[in-house]
Amino acid sequence: MRRATWHLWVVLGAVLGALAARTARVTSDGGMDNAIVVRAARVWLAGGSPYDDSHFLYLPSAVLAAAPQVLIPRSVLSVLVPVVVTGCLVGGWVCALRLHGVALRSRFAALGLTGLAAGFAPFAHLVLLGNWTAVAVLALPLGLLLAGRGRWVAAGLVIGAAVAVKPLLAPMGLLFVFAGRWRGLAALAAVPVVMSAAAALVLPDPAGFFTRTLPFLLRGGDSFVRLYEASPAAVLPRVGVPGVVAGGIAVAAAGAGVGCAYRRWRCGDRGPLRLAETAGMLMLSAFLVSRPSYDHYLLVVVPVLLAGLPREGSVGRGVWFWLALVPQLPGVTWPYLETGQRRAFRDAVTLGGLAMTLAAHCLRSGRVFPPLPVPSSRGAAPSAPHEAAPGRG
Template sequence: MTAAVWPIAVLLVLHRLLILARDGSVTDDFTTVWSAARRFVERVPVYNEVYSHVDPHYLYNPGATLLLSPLGLFSDMATARPVFIALNAACIIAALAWLTRLWGRPLSGPTLPVAIALAFCTEAVTNTLVFSNINGVLLLALVTFIALLGSRRDIAAGVVLGVAILVKPMFAPLVILPLLQLRWRPLIGAVAVPVLMNLIAWPLTPGARDYLDVVVPYLRTTRDYANSSLSGCAVYFGMPAWAHIVLFALLAAAVAAAVLGLARVRQTEELLYLSVGSGVLLAGVCLLSSLGQAYYSMTLFPALFSVFHPASPLRSWPAWLGAALCLSPLSWTSSAHPLEGAWLNTFLPTAGWAIFIVACAGWVLSGLSLRTPSTERTVR
């Protein structure tokens, strides 16, 4: 089995890196970030874009800009981009290997090559590499956070989470997980890193004030282009305000129910709690924030690995249906129904996040996680 899967995994990785990512796409996240890093290095106002266009914009705060500024040391984007893509691919593979070990599977077995092959087939990994964004690094940060919490290195876990929050504030809700365990130390790093980095970066970032005056108001708006969040769906289809509010409240309640239900095993089945809890919280952010994009679904990978636990919600087919809708690489556009196909491409992830959250909530609230003997695993 292992010998059969490794060639497939390697071929898929090489195809994504050498063909798809090398060719790129109309959507280009890297040029935006590299250009901003170059402006930072060259002491030119960083936030000087026209934010009324639908092109990818530079949205990182000054602290994240300082963190990413080494990219600006590359004077040639043609050199910087392949390095950045390779870094993200390496981080994705490292995260999958770490998850394999966390769940007690040997790296020499079939689990790792199967995970790599499936991951590199997904829309999330493929477009992360093709669009050349930082999601692969953030996946590794998420897995590191889970592993450090499990090994009781709370301060280090908080620092790693703080770095993730600095780059993508969508990770901020993860502080709930250690707090429900009555562990406050991770909160120190999670708050201190973004605050201190922005305090340091503010006087160093040309035009830093524009972040508050231009970027933050833009971030508060809900755009209707390539936005798979519930708000994006509501704006695109003209959903009545009351219907949006009702759906938002119901889905937010499902997120809360799933996390609080998992909290019953936060001490006895910690890895299950952290893996599935992080997936539910991040799916909730994707679904309920002003912007959700399908490739954010890579953050569900730790939850998917919990299928190895007999009490995991991922032992239910609805949870996998939700994950499949989020991660599927399929394009539904067709000359026979171009508009409807475009709708499916954008809003199937919306349905996927919602189904995943509701499935996890239903599973844990049914008490199934309490009906199996404790099989707690040591986080390594």
């Protein structure tokens, strides 16, 4: 490794260490969002229902996943959680680089992660909250990396495990549908279903996720949740748009995004950009319509797209991609959006800007490359040159 590159990694280590250390000093139970899950596990161990807390928005399997944290002293947990969250974010960046064939010793590898940590506000926000979105940040590029190598069943297991912890990556099932990888899709669905069913058997309220959490989400949460949501269905009513109209706009935008994702998948370029951009479009479409939809959800998509910057034709090479990220620059105060309760408007601009930029890129790709042949009746999509033989997936 060249000395200049080594120096960049030293700077990166200092930035990441500072983020984790600050979180350890100012939080308990590893952050506000992690504390919600730990509190739910404590309630369960005491004989109560974790779904008594309306802000516990996870599947039953997450209760068992959080239970070991109850046994860890809070002083240790306050240090351990930000370190683990930071590790997930770093691991996700490494997998995204490997997906695009970028060398880990390159300057871009160090500069890209430094830019995310120091120049993209949701990165520090996610570490501070200790939110389990970090699992999805790691699982998505890892799953795409496995899929790119033809290992679709393994990819389904990885993404399914992430869904069992937090159902954020559930829309990725559509990627398996587009590819005709039915065994991978079955693996993705089976993991959270089996784990949640097993966990529900030991909960006092086994159907609590369906009887309490889902109605809470369908109602749009509560006044606290709505203040920080970035989806159009949550933001537009705050500026006077009727809720029904705002919801319709969100659904229409999400549907159009799914159509653009399918268009991108059907394009004839078979490199890793096809996987990354299709997955990114699917996830952004889900964030447009999902309730809740927070700023740190963007970290699921941005690193996978950013890591493809060295590749010709990447969406990251367009100016609109970077303009969409401008509202997330830390330390920049925007007129009329100074208070934390109005941050959702900035997040909505970034979410909408990224979605429109990637959608336009997907449509342009459809004009540049001819559509791929329709998959055979066996349901196996044509394998890309960088993928392994279809029989492995």
